Amino acid sequence: MFYLLILLLQMKLIKEIIDLNKAINKETRLGFVPTMGSLHKGHEALIKISKKKCKKTLVSIFVNPKQFNNKEDYKNYPRNLNNDLKILKRLKVDYVFIPTIDQIYKNKKLTKISIKKSDKVLCANFRKGHFEGVLNVLNRFVILIAPKIIFLGEKDYQQFFLVKKFIEKRHKTKVYLCKTIRSSNRIALSSRNRLLNKTNIQALSLITNKLLDLKKKIYKNRSESEALTNSAKIELTKLFNIKIEYLENRNTIDLGSNISNGPFKLFVAFYLGKVRLIDNF
Template sequence: MFYLLIILLQMKLIRQITDLNKAIHKENDLGFVPTMGGLHKGHEFLIKVSQKICKKTLVSIFVNPTQFNNKDDYKTYPRDLSKDLKILKKLKVDFVYLPTVNQIYKNKRLPRITLKKSQKILCARSRKGHFEGVLDVLNRFVKLISPKMIFMGEKDFQQYFLVKNFISQNYKIKVYPCKTIRDKNGMALSSRNILLNRTNLKTAGLIANKLLKLKFSLLKKNSLNNVNAKKSKKLIQKSKKMLINKFNIKIEYLECRNLMTLTTNTKNKPFKLFIAYYLNNVRLIDNF
Protein backbone atom coordinates (compact mmCIF):
# COMPACT_ATOMS: atom_id res chain seq x y z
CA MET A 1 0.00 0.00 0.00
CA PHE A 2 2.84 2.38 0.88
CA TYR A 3 4.63 1.57 -2.39
CA LEU A 4 1.42 2.19 -4.32
CA LEU A 5 1.15 5.61 -2.65
CA ILE A 6 4.68 6.49 -3.79
CA ILE A 7 3.73 5.55 -7.35
CA LEU A 8 0.66 7.76 -7.20
CA LEU A 9 2.82 10.72 -6.20
CA GLN A 10 5.08 10.29 -9.23
CA MET A 11 2.67 9.48 -12.05
CA LYS A 12 -0.98 10.26 -12.66
CA LEU A 13 -3.05 7.17 -11.90
CA ILE A 14 -6.56 7.63 -13.27
CA ARG A 15 -9.59 5.50 -12.49
CA GLN A 16 -12.54 7.78 -13.32
CA ILE A 17 -13.54 9.32 -16.65
CA THR A 18 -14.00 12.72 -15.01
CA ASP A 19 -10.42 12.60 -13.73
CA LEU A 20 -9.24 11.49 -17.17
CA ASN A 21 -10.87 14.51 -18.78
CA LYS A 22 -9.24 16.88 -16.27
CA ALA A 23 -5.80 15.32 -16.69
CA ILE A 24 -5.53 15.23 -20.48
CA HIS A 25 -7.96 17.81 -21.91
CA LYS A 26 -5.10 20.20 -22.75
CA GLU A 27 -2.76 17.53 -24.14
CA ASN A 28 -2.49 17.77 -27.94
CA ASP A 29 0.61 15.61 -28.37
CA LEU A 30 -0.44 12.48 -26.51
CA GLY A 31 0.79 8.98 -27.28
CA PHE A 32 -1.54 6.13 -26.32
CA VAL A 33 -0.39 2.59 -25.50
CA PRO A 34 -3.41 0.31 -24.91
CA THR A 35 -2.61 -2.83 -22.88
CA MET A 36 -4.36 -5.56 -20.95
CA GLY A 37 -1.64 -5.62 -18.33
CA GLY A 38 0.78 -8.48 -17.80
CA LEU A 39 3.43 -6.02 -18.95
CA HIS A 40 6.73 -7.25 -20.39
CA LYS A 41 9.68 -5.93 -22.42
CA GLY A 42 7.49 -5.72 -25.52
CA HIS A 43 5.15 -3.27 -23.79
CA GLU A 44 8.14 -1.37 -22.45
CA PHE A 45 9.41 -0.93 -26.00
CA LEU A 46 6.05 0.47 -27.14
CA ILE A 47 6.07 2.95 -24.27
CA LYS A 48 9.64 4.08 -24.97
CA VAL A 49 8.81 4.67 -28.65
CA SER A 50 5.77 6.72 -27.62
CA GLN A 51 7.86 8.75 -25.18
CA LYS A 52 10.41 9.43 -27.90
CA ILE A 53 7.84 10.62 -30.45
CA CYS A 54 5.14 12.24 -28.31
CA LYS A 55 5.33 14.85 -25.57
CA LYS A 56 3.20 12.84 -23.11
CA THR A 57 2.27 9.16 -22.93
CA LEU A 58 -0.86 7.48 -21.56
CA VAL A 59 -0.95 3.74 -20.89
CA SER A 60 -4.24 1.95 -20.28
CA ILE A 61 -4.58 -1.35 -18.44
CA PHE A 62 -7.91 -2.98 -19.20
CA VAL A 63 -8.65 -6.67 -19.70
CA ASN A 64 -11.43 -6.31 -22.24
CA PRO A 65 -14.06 -9.04 -21.82
CA THR A 66 -15.66 -8.54 -25.25
CA GLN A 67 -12.58 -9.72 -27.16
CA PHE A 68 -12.44 -13.11 -25.46
CA ASN A 69 -14.39 -15.82 -27.25
CA ASN A 70 -13.41 -18.22 -24.47
CA LYS A 71 -14.56 -17.42 -20.91
CA ASP A 72 -11.83 -19.55 -19.35
CA ASP A 73 -9.20 -17.64 -21.34
CA TYR A 74 -10.59 -14.38 -19.91
CA LYS A 75 -10.53 -15.72 -16.35
CA THR A 76 -6.96 -17.04 -16.59
CA TYR A 77 -5.49 -14.05 -18.44
CA PRO A 78 -2.37 -12.92 -16.46
CA ARG A 79 -3.12 -10.04 -14.08
CA ASP A 80 -0.61 -8.41 -11.74
CA LEU A 81 -1.43 -4.73 -11.28
CA SER A 82 1.20 -4.11 -8.59
CA LYS A 83 3.96 -5.42 -10.85
CA ASP A 84 2.62 -3.48 -13.84
CA LEU A 85 2.57 -0.21 -11.88
CA LYS A 86 6.16 -0.72 -10.76
CA ILE A 87 7.20 -1.11 -14.40
CA LEU A 88 5.26 1.99 -15.47
CA LYS A 89 6.71 4.04 -12.61
CA LYS A 90 10.24 3.03 -13.60
CA LEU A 91 9.51 4.12 -17.17
CA LYS A 92 8.19 7.47 -15.90
CA VAL A 93 4.87 7.16 -17.73
CA ASP A 94 2.80 10.36 -17.51
CA PHE A 95 -0.69 8.87 -17.23
CA VAL A 96 -2.02 5.40 -16.39
CA TYR A 97 -5.72 4.78 -16.99
CA LEU A 98 -7.40 1.90 -15.11
CA PRO A 99 -11.08 1.92 -16.15
CA THR A 100 -13.77 -0.53 -15.10
CA VAL A 101 -15.90 -2.51 -17.52
CA ASN A 102 -18.92 -0.37 -16.63
CA GLN A 103 -17.03 2.84 -17.45
CA ILE A 104 -15.94 1.67 -20.88
CA TYR A 105 -19.26 0.15 -21.88
CA LYS A 106 -21.55 2.67 -20.24
CA ASN A 107 -22.35 4.14 -23.65
CA LYS A 108 -24.03 1.29 -25.55
CA ARG A 109 -25.18 3.45 -28.43
CA LEU A 110 -22.02 3.20 -30.54
CA PRO A 111 -22.52 1.57 -33.95
CA ARG A 112 -21.89 -2.16 -33.97
CA ILE A 113 -18.59 -3.11 -35.60
CA THR A 114 -18.52 -6.08 -37.96
CA LEU A 115 -15.75 -7.58 -40.07
CA LYS A 116 -16.08 -8.13 -43.79
CA LYS A 117 -16.02 -11.70 -45.06
CA SER A 118 -12.55 -11.07 -46.54
CA GLN A 119 -11.26 -10.03 -43.09
CA LYS A 120 -12.32 -13.26 -41.37
CA ILE A 121 -8.96 -14.92 -41.81
CA LEU A 122 -6.18 -16.14 -39.51
CA CYS A 123 -7.22 -15.43 -35.90
CA ALA A 124 -10.55 -13.91 -36.96
CA ARG A 125 -11.54 -17.23 -38.52
CA SER A 126 -11.28 -19.18 -35.27
CA ARG A 127 -11.82 -16.47 -32.63
CA LYS A 128 -15.33 -15.31 -33.46
CA GLY A 129 -16.02 -11.79 -32.22
CA HIS A 130 -12.43 -11.25 -31.06
CA PHE A 131 -11.43 -8.44 -33.40
CA GLU A 132 -14.88 -6.89 -33.30
CA GLY A 133 -14.31 -6.60 -29.54
CA VAL A 134 -10.82 -5.15 -30.06
CA LEU A 135 -12.03 -2.53 -32.55
CA ASP A 136 -15.02 -1.64 -30.40
CA VAL A 137 -13.02 -1.08 -27.23
CA LEU A 138 -10.32 0.93 -29.03
CA ASN A 139 -13.03 3.04 -30.64
CA ARG A 140 -14.35 3.79 -27.15
CA PHE A 141 -10.87 4.56 -25.82
CA VAL A 142 -10.11 6.92 -28.71
CA LYS A 143 -13.34 8.84 -28.09
CA LEU A 144 -12.33 9.26 -24.43
CA ILE A 145 -8.63 10.00 -24.90
CA SER A 146 -8.27 11.62 -28.35
CA PRO A 147 -4.58 10.69 -28.69
CA LYS A 148 -2.34 11.95 -31.44
CA MET A 149 -0.86 8.48 -31.97
CA ILE A 150 -1.57 4.89 -30.93
CA PHE A 151 1.36 2.49 -30.52
CA MET A 152 0.89 -1.22 -31.22
CA GLY A 153 3.21 -4.20 -31.58
CA GLU A 154 3.65 -6.18 -34.77
CA LYS A 155 3.52 -9.48 -32.90
CA ASP A 156 -0.28 -9.16 -33.17
CA PHE A 157 0.08 -8.11 -36.81
CA GLN A 158 -3.50 -8.88 -37.86
CA GLN A 159 -4.75 -6.81 -34.93
CA TYR A 160 -2.46 -3.92 -35.88
CA PHE A 161 -3.58 -4.21 -39.53
CA LEU A 162 -7.31 -4.07 -38.68
CA VAL A 163 -6.92 -1.31 -36.10
CA LYS A 164 -4.80 0.82 -38.45
CA ASN A 165 -7.42 0.58 -41.20
CA PHE A 166 -10.34 1.24 -38.85
CA ILE A 167 -8.72 4.22 -37.12
CA SER A 168 -7.49 5.81 -40.36
CA GLN A 169 -11.01 5.59 -41.82
CA ASN A 170 -12.66 7.19 -38.79
CA TYR A 171 -10.10 9.49 -37.15
CA LYS A 172 -7.10 11.68 -37.91
CA ILE A 173 -4.93 9.54 -35.67
CA LYS A 174 -1.84 7.55 -36.66
CA VAL A 175 -1.42 3.95 -35.56
CA TYR A 176 2.32 3.40 -35.21
CA PRO A 177 3.69 -0.17 -35.59
CA CYS A 178 6.54 -1.33 -33.36
CA LYS A 179 8.72 -4.35 -34.00
CA THR A 180 8.21 -7.66 -32.22
CA ILE A 181 10.41 -8.01 -29.16
CA ARG A 182 11.78 -11.51 -28.65
CA ASP A 183 13.37 -13.53 -25.90
CA LYS A 184 16.99 -14.65 -26.27
CA ASN A 185 15.76 -18.01 -27.56
CA GLY A 186 13.80 -16.33 -30.36
CA MET A 187 10.22 -16.66 -29.10
CA ALA A 188 8.02 -13.56 -29.21
CA LEU A 189 7.33 -11.97 -25.83
CA SER A 190 3.70 -12.28 -24.74
CA SER A 191 1.74 -11.84 -21.53
CA ARG A 192 0.60 -15.45 -21.91
CA ASN A 193 4.19 -16.71 -21.72
CA ILE A 194 3.88 -16.62 -17.93
CA LEU A 195 1.46 -19.55 -18.26
CA LEU A 196 4.23 -21.71 -19.75
CA ASN A 197 6.77 -23.76 -17.80
CA ARG A 198 10.51 -23.78 -18.49
CA THR A 199 10.27 -26.74 -20.88
CA ASN A 200 7.44 -25.06 -22.79
CA LEU A 201 9.44 -21.85 -23.14
CA LYS A 202 12.39 -23.78 -24.55
CA THR A 203 10.07 -25.55 -26.99
CA ALA A 204 8.52 -22.24 -28.11
CA GLY A 205 12.01 -20.93 -28.84
CA LEU A 206 12.84 -23.97 -30.95
CA ILE A 207 9.57 -23.56 -32.87
CA ALA A 208 10.30 -19.87 -33.52
CA ASN A 209 13.71 -20.74 -34.96
CA LYS A 210 12.24 -23.46 -37.18
CA LEU A 211 9.70 -20.95 -38.50
CA LEU A 212 12.38 -18.36 -39.16
CA LYS A 213 14.27 -20.92 -41.26
CA LEU A 214 11.04 -21.73 -43.08
CA LYS A 215 10.57 -18.04 -43.87
CA PHE A 216 14.07 -17.88 -45.41
CA SER A 217 13.29 -20.95 -47.51
CA LEU A 218 10.03 -19.41 -48.69
CA LEU A 219 11.80 -16.20 -49.65
CA LYS A 220 14.05 -18.22 -51.96
CA LYS A 221 11.12 -20.03 -53.59
CA ASN A 222 8.61 -17.19 -53.71
CA SER A 223 7.67 -15.05 -56.70
CA LEU A 224 9.23 -16.34 -59.90
CA ASN A 225 6.44 -18.56 -61.23
CA ASN A 226 3.45 -20.71 -60.37
CA VAL A 227 5.61 -23.79 -59.96
CA ASN A 228 7.46 -22.08 -57.13
CA ALA A 229 4.15 -21.06 -55.54
CA LYS A 230 3.09 -24.70 -55.47
CA LYS A 231 6.44 -25.69 -54.03
CA SER A 232 6.01 -23.08 -51.28
CA LYS A 233 2.60 -24.49 -50.31
CA LYS A 234 4.03 -28.00 -50.17
CA LEU A 235 6.94 -26.76 -48.05
CA ILE A 236 4.52 -25.12 -45.59
CA GLN A 237 2.43 -28.30 -45.31
CA LYS A 238 5.56 -30.39 -44.82
CA SER A 239 6.81 -27.99 -42.12
CA LYS A 240 3.42 -28.00 -40.42
CA LYS A 241 3.43 -31.79 -40.12
CA MET A 242 7.02 -31.74 -38.87
CA LEU A 243 6.23 -29.18 -36.14
CA ILE A 244 3.17 -31.12 -34.98
CA ASN A 245 5.05 -34.42 -34.77
CA LYS A 246 8.31 -33.09 -33.36
CA PHE A 247 6.90 -30.78 -30.69
CA ASN A 248 3.50 -32.38 -30.03
CA ILE A 249 1.58 -29.15 -30.65
CA LYS A 250 -1.79 -28.34 -32.18
CA ILE A 251 -1.48 -25.84 -35.04
CA GLU A 252 -4.52 -23.70 -35.74
CA TYR A 253 -3.01 -22.19 -38.87
CA LEU A 254 0.33 -21.80 -40.61
CA GLU A 255 0.21 -19.73 -43.78
CA CYS A 256 1.72 -16.91 -45.81
CA ARG A 257 -0.10 -13.63 -46.33
CA ASN A 258 0.63 -10.49 -48.34
CA LEU A 259 2.17 -7.92 -46.00
CA MET A 260 0.14 -5.01 -47.39
CA THR A 261 -3.28 -6.63 -47.86
CA LEU A 262 -3.22 -9.87 -45.84
CA THR A 263 -4.49 -11.71 -48.92
CA THR A 264 -2.93 -14.97 -50.08
CA ASN A 265 -1.53 -13.26 -53.18
CA THR A 266 2.17 -13.29 -52.33
CA LYS A 267 3.63 -13.69 -55.82
CA ASN A 268 6.33 -11.03 -56.23
CA LYS A 269 4.99 -9.39 -53.04
CA PRO A 270 6.44 -8.89 -49.56
CA PHE A 271 4.82 -11.38 -47.20
CA LYS A 272 4.72 -12.67 -43.66
CA LEU A 273 4.46 -16.20 -42.35
CA PHE A 274 1.70 -16.41 -39.71
CA ILE A 275 1.14 -19.09 -37.10
CA ALA A 276 -1.23 -19.79 -34.21
CA TYR A 277 -0.66 -22.92 -32.14
CA TYR A 278 -1.37 -24.47 -28.76
CA LEU A 279 1.46 -25.39 -26.44
CA ASN A 280 0.44 -26.96 -23.11
CA ASN A 281 -3.11 -25.66 -23.80
CA VAL A 282 -1.80 -22.07 -24.13
CA ARG A 283 -2.58 -20.37 -27.43
CA LEU A 284 0.44 -18.61 -28.95
CA ILE A 285 0.70 -16.51 -32.12
CA ASP A 286 3.67 -15.22 -34.07
CA ASN A 287 4.71 -13.97 -37.49
CA PHE A 288 7.97 -13.76 -39.41
Protein backbone atom coordinates in the same frame (compact mmCIF):
# COMPACT_ATOMS: atom_id res chain seq x y z
CA MET B 1 0.36 -0.63 -0.26
CA PHE B 2 2.88 2.03 0.84
CA TYR B 3 4.75 1.73 -2.47
CA LEU B 4 1.47 2.06 -4.37
CA LEU B 5 0.68 5.27 -2.47
CA ILE B 6 4.07 6.69 -3.47
CA LEU B 7 3.33 5.81 -7.09
CA LEU B 8 0.03 7.64 -6.91
CA LEU B 9 1.81 10.77 -5.76
CA GLN B 10 4.32 10.69 -8.62
CA MET B 11 2.29 9.30 -11.53
CA LYS B 12 -1.23 10.23 -12.60
CA LEU B 13 -3.22 7.06 -12.03
CA ILE B 14 -6.74 7.51 -13.43
CA LYS B 15 -9.72 5.22 -12.86
CA GLU B 16 -12.72 7.42 -13.70
CA ILE B 17 -13.59 8.97 -17.06
CA ILE B 18 -14.38 12.31 -15.43
CA ASP B 19 -10.83 12.40 -14.02
CA LEU B 20 -9.41 11.34 -17.38
CA ASN B 21 -11.13 14.28 -19.07
CA LYS B 22 -9.70 16.72 -16.53
CA ALA B 23 -6.16 15.28 -16.77
CA ILE B 24 -5.75 15.20 -20.56
CA ASN B 25 -8.13 17.97 -21.60
CA LYS B 26 -5.36 20.20 -22.98
CA GLU B 27 -3.06 17.47 -24.35
CA THR B 28 -2.66 17.73 -28.13
CA ARG B 29 0.33 15.43 -28.72
CA LEU B 30 -0.63 12.41 -26.66
CA GLY B 31 0.75 8.95 -27.36
CA PHE B 32 -1.45 6.00 -26.38
CA VAL B 33 -0.24 2.48 -25.55
CA PRO B 34 -3.24 0.17 -24.95
CA THR B 35 -2.40 -2.91 -22.86
CA MET B 36 -4.12 -5.66 -20.92
CA GLY B 37 -1.45 -5.49 -18.24
CA SER B 38 1.06 -8.20 -17.29
CA LEU B 39 3.63 -5.90 -18.88
CA HIS B 40 6.94 -7.10 -20.38
CA LYS B 41 9.84 -5.73 -22.44
CA GLY B 42 7.64 -5.61 -25.54
CA HIS B 43 5.29 -3.18 -23.85
CA GLU B 44 8.27 -1.22 -22.57
CA ALA B 45 9.52 -0.81 -26.14
CA LEU B 46 6.13 0.59 -27.23
CA ILE B 47 6.17 3.06 -24.36
CA LYS B 48 9.71 4.22 -25.11
CA ILE B 49 8.82 4.86 -28.76
CA SER B 50 5.72 6.78 -27.68
CA LYS B 51 7.80 8.94 -25.34
CA LYS B 52 10.16 9.78 -28.22
CA LYS B 53 7.44 10.63 -30.72
CA CYS B 54 4.86 12.32 -28.48
CA LYS B 55 4.90 15.01 -25.82
CA LYS B 56 3.03 12.88 -23.25
CA THR B 57 2.22 9.17 -23.04
CA LEU B 58 -0.86 7.44 -21.67
CA VAL B 59 -0.90 3.71 -20.97
CA SER B 60 -4.15 1.86 -20.36
CA ILE B 61 -4.46 -1.37 -18.42
CA PHE B 62 -7.74 -3.07 -19.23
CA VAL B 63 -8.40 -6.79 -19.73
CA ASN B 64 -11.14 -6.48 -22.31
CA PRO B 65 -13.78 -9.21 -21.89
CA LYS B 66 -15.28 -8.49 -25.32
CA GLN B 67 -12.25 -9.83 -27.20
CA PHE B 68 -12.19 -13.22 -25.45
CA ASN B 69 -14.24 -15.91 -27.12
CA ASN B 70 -13.40 -18.28 -24.25
CA LYS B 71 -14.50 -17.44 -20.70
CA GLU B 72 -11.78 -19.62 -19.20
CA ASP B 73 -9.13 -17.81 -21.24
CA TYR B 74 -10.38 -14.48 -19.89
CA LYS B 75 -10.37 -15.80 -16.33
CA ASN B 76 -6.83 -17.18 -16.63
CA TYR B 77 -5.28 -14.19 -18.39
CA PRO B 78 -2.21 -13.18 -16.32
CA ARG B 79 -2.70 -10.10 -14.14
CA ASN B 80 -0.19 -8.30 -11.88
CA LEU B 81 -1.18 -4.68 -11.34
CA ASN B 82 1.40 -3.82 -8.67
CA ASN B 83 4.26 -5.01 -10.86
CA ASP B 84 2.79 -3.18 -13.87
CA LEU B 85 2.70 0.09 -11.91
CA LYS B 86 6.33 -0.34 -10.85
CA ILE B 87 7.33 -0.75 -14.50
CA LEU B 88 5.31 2.28 -15.60
CA LYS B 89 6.78 4.38 -12.80
CA ARG B 90 10.32 3.39 -13.83
CA LEU B 91 9.53 4.37 -17.43
CA LYS B 92 8.16 7.73 -16.24
CA VAL B 93 4.80 7.31 -17.95
CA ASP B 94 2.68 10.46 -17.68
CA TYR B 95 -0.78 8.91 -17.35
CA VAL B 96 -2.04 5.43 -16.47
CA PHE B 97 -5.72 4.72 -17.14
CA ILE B 98 -7.20 1.70 -15.34
CA PRO B 99 -10.95 1.78 -16.01
CA THR B 100 -13.59 -0.73 -14.95
CA ILE B 101 -15.69 -2.64 -17.46
CA ASP B 102 -18.67 -0.42 -16.64
CA GLN B 103 -16.62 2.72 -17.29
CA ILE B 104 -15.66 1.58 -20.78
CA TYR B 105 -18.94 0.03 -21.87
CA LYS B 106 -21.50 2.33 -20.25
CA ASN B 107 -22.07 4.13 -23.58
CA LYS B 108 -24.65 1.86 -25.24
CA LYS B 109 -25.22 4.17 -28.22
CA LEU B 110 -22.07 3.24 -30.14
CA THR B 111 -22.73 1.29 -33.33
CA LYS B 112 -22.04 -2.42 -33.34
CA ILE B 113 -18.76 -3.15 -35.11
CA SER B 114 -18.23 -5.84 -37.74
CA ILE B 115 -15.36 -6.71 -40.05
CA LYS B 116 -15.48 -7.56 -43.74
CA LYS B 117 -15.75 -11.17 -44.87
CA SER B 118 -12.45 -10.74 -46.76
CA ASP B 119 -10.73 -9.85 -43.48
CA LYS B 120 -11.93 -12.98 -41.69
CA VAL B 121 -8.68 -14.86 -42.13
CA LEU B 122 -6.04 -16.13 -39.68
CA CYS B 123 -7.14 -15.34 -36.10
CA ALA B 124 -10.36 -13.71 -37.30
CA ASN B 125 -11.36 -17.08 -38.76
CA PHE B 126 -10.59 -19.06 -35.60
CA ARG B 127 -11.53 -16.56 -32.88
CA LYS B 128 -15.09 -15.53 -33.67
CA GLY B 129 -15.81 -12.01 -32.47
CA HIS B 130 -12.25 -11.40 -31.24
CA PHE B 131 -11.30 -8.53 -33.53
CA GLU B 132 -14.79 -7.05 -33.32
CA GLY B 133 -14.10 -6.86 -29.58
CA VAL B 134 -10.67 -5.31 -30.12
CA LEU B 135 -12.01 -2.67 -32.52
CA ASN B 136 -14.92 -1.96 -30.20
CA VAL B 137 -12.76 -1.25 -27.17
CA LEU B 138 -10.11 0.74 -29.08
CA ASN B 139 -12.80 2.84 -30.72
CA ARG B 140 -14.14 3.65 -27.25
CA PHE B 141 -10.66 4.46 -25.95
CA VAL B 142 -9.93 6.76 -28.89
CA ILE B 143 -13.21 8.62 -28.37
CA LEU B 144 -12.29 9.14 -24.70
CA ILE B 145 -8.58 9.91 -25.12
CA ALA B 146 -8.24 11.39 -28.64
CA PRO B 147 -4.57 10.42 -28.89
CA LYS B 148 -2.31 11.63 -31.67
CA ILE B 149 -0.82 8.16 -32.15
CA ILE B 150 -1.64 4.62 -30.97
CA PHE B 151 1.37 2.31 -30.66
CA LEU B 152 0.89 -1.40 -31.43
CA GLY B 153 3.29 -4.34 -31.64
CA GLU B 154 4.15 -6.21 -34.83
CA LYS B 155 3.65 -9.61 -33.15
CA ASP B 156 -0.08 -8.97 -33.45
CA TYR B 157 0.22 -7.89 -37.09
CA GLN B 158 -3.34 -8.80 -38.06
CA GLN B 159 -4.59 -6.72 -35.15
CA PHE B 160 -2.45 -3.77 -36.30
CA PHE B 161 -3.73 -4.19 -39.88
CA LEU B 162 -7.40 -4.11 -38.84
CA VAL B 163 -7.01 -1.40 -36.19
CA LYS B 164 -5.12 0.92 -38.56
CA LYS B 165 -7.76 0.54 -41.26
CA PHE B 166 -10.64 1.05 -38.80
CA ILE B 167 -9.27 3.83 -36.57
CA GLU B 168 -7.60 5.99 -39.22
CA LYS B 169 -10.77 5.94 -41.32
CA ARG B 170 -12.92 7.26 -38.44
CA HIS B 171 -10.57 9.34 -36.30
CA LYS B 172 -7.63 11.73 -36.62
CA THR B 173 -5.49 9.28 -34.66
CA LYS B 174 -2.60 7.52 -36.43
CA VAL B 175 -1.68 3.89 -35.72
CA TYR B 176 2.05 3.17 -35.50
CA LEU B 177 3.63 -0.29 -35.88
CA CYS B 178 6.50 -1.22 -33.55
CA LYS B 179 8.93 -4.09 -34.11
CA THR B 180 8.41 -7.41 -32.31
CA ILE B 181 10.69 -7.77 -29.29
CA ARG B 182 12.21 -11.21 -28.86
CA SER B 183 14.15 -12.85 -26.05
CA SER B 184 17.67 -14.25 -26.48
CA ASN B 185 16.17 -17.59 -27.57
CA ARG B 186 14.18 -15.71 -30.28
CA ILE B 187 10.78 -16.20 -28.64
CA ALA B 188 8.39 -13.28 -29.21
CA LEU B 189 7.61 -11.68 -25.86
CA SER B 190 4.00 -12.16 -24.79
CA SER B 191 2.05 -11.94 -21.55
CA ARG B 192 0.78 -15.46 -22.27
CA ASN B 193 4.34 -16.82 -22.06
CA ARG B 194 3.96 -16.55 -18.27
CA LEU B 195 1.45 -19.37 -18.44
CA LEU B 196 4.11 -21.74 -19.84
CA ASN B 197 6.40 -24.03 -17.84
CA LYS B 198 10.13 -24.45 -18.51
CA THR B 199 9.61 -27.46 -20.77
CA ASN B 200 7.10 -25.52 -22.87
CA ILE B 201 9.44 -22.53 -23.10
CA GLN B 202 12.21 -24.77 -24.43
CA ALA B 203 9.82 -26.27 -26.98
CA LEU B 204 8.62 -22.80 -27.99
CA SER B 205 12.19 -21.72 -28.67
CA LEU B 206 12.77 -24.72 -30.94
CA ILE B 207 9.46 -24.16 -32.75
CA THR B 208 10.24 -20.47 -33.25
CA ASN B 209 13.65 -21.19 -34.72
CA LYS B 210 12.23 -23.79 -37.11
CA LEU B 211 9.63 -21.26 -38.27
CA LEU B 212 12.28 -18.60 -38.79
CA ASP B 213 14.21 -21.08 -40.96
CA LEU B 214 11.01 -21.92 -42.84
CA LYS B 215 10.42 -18.25 -43.64
CA LYS B 216 13.93 -18.03 -45.13
CA LYS B 217 13.27 -21.08 -47.32
CA ILE B 218 9.97 -19.67 -48.56
CA TYR B 219 11.52 -16.27 -49.23
CA LYS B 220 14.08 -17.95 -51.52
CA ASN B 221 11.47 -20.09 -53.29
CA ARG B 222 8.03 -18.47 -53.15
CA SER B 223 6.57 -20.74 -55.83
CA GLU B 224 6.98 -23.67 -53.41
CA SER B 225 5.54 -21.82 -50.39
CA GLU B 226 2.44 -23.99 -50.03
CA ALA B 227 4.35 -27.28 -50.18
CA LEU B 228 7.04 -26.05 -47.77
CA THR B 229 4.43 -24.77 -45.32
CA ASN B 230 2.34 -27.95 -45.40
CA SER B 231 5.42 -30.09 -44.85
CA ALA B 232 6.52 -27.93 -41.92
CA LYS B 233 3.05 -28.09 -40.36
CA ILE B 234 3.14 -31.90 -40.38
CA GLU B 235 6.70 -31.98 -39.01
CA LEU B 236 6.03 -29.52 -36.17
CA THR B 237 2.83 -31.30 -35.14
CA LYS B 238 4.66 -34.62 -34.85
CA LEU B 239 7.85 -33.29 -33.24
CA PHE B 240 6.24 -31.16 -30.55
CA ASN B 241 2.77 -32.68 -30.21
CA ILE B 242 1.14 -29.29 -30.76
CA LYS B 243 -2.21 -28.35 -32.24
CA ILE B 244 -1.65 -25.87 -35.09
CA GLU B 245 -4.68 -23.75 -35.96
CA TYR B 246 -3.02 -22.17 -38.95
CA LEU B 247 0.37 -21.80 -40.58
CA GLU B 248 -0.04 -19.53 -43.57
CA ASN B 249 1.81 -17.08 -45.79
CA ARG B 250 0.07 -13.75 -46.34
CA ASN B 251 1.17 -10.53 -47.97
CA THR B 252 1.36 -7.49 -45.70
CA ILE B 253 -0.63 -5.21 -48.03
CA ASP B 254 -4.11 -6.74 -47.67
CA LEU B 255 -3.35 -10.06 -45.90
CA GLY B 256 -4.17 -11.85 -49.14
CA SER B 257 -2.69 -15.26 -49.96
CA ASN B 258 -0.80 -14.02 -53.04
CA ILE B 259 2.86 -13.64 -52.01
CA SER B 260 4.44 -13.89 -55.44
CA ASN B 261 5.63 -10.28 -55.25
CA GLY B 262 6.25 -7.80 -52.47
CA PRO B 263 6.53 -8.21 -48.70
CA PHE B 264 4.86 -11.10 -46.91
CA LYS B 265 4.76 -12.77 -43.53
CA LEU B 266 4.52 -16.33 -42.28
CA PHE B 267 1.69 -16.39 -39.71
CA VAL B 268 1.16 -19.08 -37.10
CA ALA B 269 -1.25 -19.86 -34.26
CA PHE B 270 -0.93 -23.01 -32.18
CA TYR B 271 -1.59 -24.51 -28.78
CA LEU B 272 1.32 -25.44 -26.55
CA GLY B 273 -0.44 -27.39 -23.85
CA LYS B 274 -3.54 -25.31 -23.12
CA VAL B 275 -1.93 -21.98 -24.04
CA ARG B 276 -2.73 -20.45 -27.42
CA LEU B 277 0.23 -18.62 -28.97
CA ILE B 278 0.63 -16.55 -32.14
CA ASP B 279 3.61 -15.18 -34.03
CA ASN B 280 4.66 -13.97 -37.46
CA PHE B 281 7.99 -13.83 -39.27
